[in-house]
Amino acid sequence: MLVLAAQGGDALSTKIKRIALPISDRDIKSLKCGDSVLLSGSMLTARDASHKKIVEALAGRTDLPFNLDGQTIYYTGATPARPGHTIGSAGPTTSSRMDKYTPMLLEQGLKCMIGKGRRSAKIRQKMLKHRAVYLAAVGGAGALLSRTIKRINLLAYPELGAEAVYRFEVEDFPAVVINDIYGGDLYEMGQSAYRKD
Amino acid sequence: MRRIQCRTITETVASLFQDACIHLPPDVVASLKRAERMEKSSLGKQTIETILENIALAGEERLPVCQDTGTAVIFLEIGQDVHITGGDLTAAVNEGVRRGYDGGYLRKSMVHRPFSARVNTGDNTPAVIHTEIVPGANLRICVLPKGGGAENCSRLSMLPPSRGSEGIIEYVVNLVDECGCNACPPLIIGVGIGGTAEQTMLLAKKSLLRKTRTHNADPEIKGLEKKILDGVNKLGIGPMGYGGSVTALAVHIEVFPAHIASLPVAVNLQCWCSRHREATL
Numbered sequence: 001m002l003v004l005a006a007q008g009g010d011a012l013s014t015k016i017k018r019i020a021l022p023i024s025d026r027d028i029k030s031l032k033c034g035d036s037v038l039l040s041g042s043m044l045t046a047r048d049a050s051h052k053k054i055v056e057a058l059a060g061r062t063d064l065p066f067n068l069d070g071q072t073i074y075y076t077g078a079t080p081a082r083p084g085h086t087i088g089s090a091g092p093t094t095s096s097r098m099d100k101y102t103p104m105l106l107e108q109g110l111k112c113m114i115g116k117g118r119r120s121a122k123i124r125q126k127m128l129k130h131r132a133v134y135l136a137a138v139g140g141a142g143a144l145l146s147r148t149i150k151r152i153n154l155l156a157y158p159e160l161g162a163e164a165v166y167r168f169e170v171e172d173f174p175a176v177v178i179n180d181i182y183g184g185d186l187y188e189m190g191q192s193a194y195r196k197d
Numbered sequence: 198m199r200r201i202q203c204r205t206i207t208e209t210v211a212s213l214f215q216d217a218c219i220h221l222p223p224d225v226v227a228s229l230k231r232a233e234r235m236e237k238s239s240l241g242k243q244t245i246e247t248i249l250e251n252i253a254l255a256g257e258e259r260l261p262v263c264q265d266t267g268t269a270v271i272f273l274e275i276g277q278d279v280h281i282t283g284g285d286l287t288a289a290v291n292e293g294v295r296r297g298y299d300g301g302y303l304r305k306s307m308v309h310r311p312f313s314a315r316v317n318t319g320d321n322t323p324a325v326i327h328t329e330i331v332p333g334a335n336l337r338i339c340v341l342p343k344g345g346g347a348e349n350c351s352r353l354s355m356l357p358p359s360r361g362s363e364g365i366i367e368y369v370v371n372l373v374d375e376c377g378c379n380a381c382p383p384l385i386i387g388v389g390i391g392g393t394a395e396q397t398m399l400l401a402k403k404s405l406l407r408k409t410r411t412h413n414a415d416p417e418i419k420g421l422e423k424k425i426l427d428g429v430n431k432l433g434i435g436p437m438g439y440g441g442s443v444t445a446l447a448v449h450i451e452v453f454p455a456h457i458a459s460l461p462v463a464v465n466l467q468c469w470c471s472r473h474r475e476a477t478l
Contacts, residue, residue, distance in 0.1 A: 034240070034439075049315060079264050079304040088302055089255070089264040094346045094379050116437065117346070117379035138247045138437055139346065139381035140470040142264035143255035161317055162304050174247070176240070176439060187378050190440020194238060194433030 021170070022070045023112050023133075031133055031177045033184030039173040043072040043114070044155065047093055049163040051101040053156075058104050065156040066165065069109030074137075075116075077162035078146070087149050089142030092116040095134070099123045106130040114175055118187050127179055134179040136186075148173040199276070199334040201478050203284035206338070209476050210293025213340040214269060215301035217474040218261040221252055225385075225471045228409045228446040232383050232436070241441030245383070248436070248469060263470045266303040267342030269294040269324040272403065276333035287326060295320040306345065327399065339406055339475040347380040347468040353398055356460040362421055365390065365462050370428040372464050373445070377429070378438025381468035384445045385409060386429065389463040392453035401465035404449035406473050413450055422448040 019027050021041030031037070044066060046054065057064055075095055079088030095115030102113070103126050111132050116139040119127070127134060137145055151169040158164050178186045226249070233245040255262040271290055275281075281289075298305055298321040307322065308315040331337075352372050356364050369388060377384060389400030412419040425448045435441020446469070455461060 036240075036243075077264060077304065077306075079261050079266060080302045082259070082302050088304070089261045091264050093265070094349070096379060116381065118438075136437065136439075138244055138251070140263040140265075140344075140468060141247055141251040143258060143260040143262060144247065144251040146260065147254070161319075162306075163317075186440070187438050190238070190240070190435060190438070191378075191433045192440075194435055194440045194442055196431040196433065 021072050021112075023072060025131070028111060028131060028133055028181060031180050032182070033177050033180045033186040033189060035177040037135065037175050037177065039072075039175060040171050041169070043074045043168050043170060045074050045076050045166045045168060047075050047077050047163050048097055049160045050157050050165050051098050051105075053160075055101045055104050058108070066167075068105055070111055071109070072112035072114065073105070073110060074114040074168065079142070079162075087146050087152055090146045090149060091140055091142035092137040095119060102126065106132055119179060124179055124185065128181060128183060131181050133177060133181060135175040136178050137173070137175045145173065198278055198280050200280050200282050201336050202282055203286065203289035205478060206281070206286070206289045206336070207293040207296065209338055209478060210271065210290055210340065211297035211300065213338065213474045213476055214294065214297035214303065214342060217340055217342055217472040218266045218301065218303050219259055220256055221262060221470065221472060222408070224408045224410070225469075226252060229383070229469060232443040232446055236436060236441050236443045238435055238439070238441035240439045241436040241443065244436040244439060245443075261303055262472070263344060264304055265306065265344040265346065266298065266321075267344050267472070268307065268348070269298070269321055270341040270343050270402070271324050271326045272339040272341070272406070273326065273328045274331045274337040275328060276335045277330050278334040279336050290324055290326055291322045294322050294324045336478040337475060338478070339473060341402075341405065341473045344381075344468055344470065347384070347466045350376040350380040350466045351398070351401075351464060353394060353461070353463045355394065356462055358458070358460040360460060364460070365421070366425055366428055368462055369425050369448075369464055370432065373429045373434070373466075374432050377432065377434045377444055377466070380466045381470065382434055382438060382444050383436055383469050385467040385469075385471050386425065386445050386448045387465040387467060388425070388448060388450040389465070390450060390452045390461070391455040392461060394461055396453060397461040398463040398465065400451040400453060401463040404451045405465065405467045405471065406475075407449050409471065410447045413452075415452070418450050418452055422450050
């Protein structure tokens with residue numbers, strides 16, 4: 001629907017921003033929590049097991065088989081592709097499980113993360129320090145999101161199966177800004193606007 | 198005595214999981230449509246539209262609705278006049294999971310040694326199997342592929358009995374306030390009350406098999422379901438936690454008597470992607 005709204009000239013389309021990946025500093029500055037965005041370009045995928053491997057490699061001063069500087073990581077583990085398809089369903093997973101590993105990735109220059117659910121206060125502080133943003137995709141919308149993934153390349157850790165690191169080339173991947181670089185948090189602001197105590 | 202072949206059980210389990218992961222039950226879709234009409238936030242409304250569009254697309258393209266095709270949870274109600282032949286029942290169910298997940302292009306998410314090595318078992322087995330012996334000569338198989346994100350928000354408490362129903366409402370609402378936005382709302386909230394620690398969680402899980410928004414037949418329990426739903430929807434978490442008036446679609450409560458010293462309460466959260474299917478052999 002975010003995609004359709006952007007194409008259909010809906011009132012909401014004025015709020016939808018098109019962002020090229022890897023994300024530029026200028027785009028990072030322009031994003032505010034609650035913004036709807038359509039992402040196009042390349043992103044990496046990593047989730048629990050691959051984060052553990054990345055952090056172990058960095059701690060052991062081993063070079064990573066990919067560069068994190070300026071990159072976007074999408075927390076996902078797709079279903080296997082049916083024959084003739086690029087990928088199966090590929091929605092976001094819960095981001096807080098990556099909180100333990102995230103500071104080290106931010107130090108490597110990671111600029112954007114896409115997942116779902118709250119980040120810890122510590123991670124939000126670290127994101128402010130490193131001027132990185134956190135976005136959410138609609139949890140469970142794996143079929144719809146898979147349509148925006150045009151090409152995939154296996155980059156590292158094939159032994160992890162669905163948890164391996166891939167490069168995704170996406171077109172108009174829909175997401176919502178949760179944490180911007182000004183300290184905004186959509187989960188807090190959104191809830192407080194509708195909470196009835 | 199009626200004979201049921203293990204082979205039939207394997208085939209049934211495989212096809213139930215494939216169908217469950219691609220097609221949501223009509224009552225869940227109807228509840229989401231109702232939520233879309235009721236939601237006051239425009240971003241929340243748009244989010245439910247996205248969810249509904251995703252459900253339709255998954256059906257058309259035979260793609261799993263969600264990439265987390267879950268732990269394979271299975272409830273077997275075995276008639277006491279049934280004789281299962283041609284193999285081992287547990288092995289037959291696991292073979293069904295193996296074939297269903299492999300042939301259906303479903304994600305295999307189970308890991309060995311969850312506390313250390315976490316190596317994927319490769320075929321989504323072992324299944325979590327709950328069996329119950331019931332009167333009759335039928336075998337009822339219900340499958341519930343359970344996603345990890347919502348399952349991680351499950352909680353059990355042995356409340357002091359003096360807390361009563363008010364204590365239960367407070368406990369459930371506070372839990373959703375704390376972690377509801379991580380569990381992919383709008384949620385279906387399964388609640389077990391009574392029994393022992395392990396049984397109350399099983400009641401909570403089983404309540405998720407109920408048709409969405411159908412109430413417990415007991416008027417007092419139905420009232421409690423409504424109060425909890427009302428409390429949860431006042432939290433303002435909204436669809437996917439972006440803020441809004443619909444945080445949960447339904448609250449399902451199942452109750453069992455408890456020890457004079459105990460008031461166990463268990464919460465098993467279900468994301469909006471409430472997948473379950475059943476067949477009777």
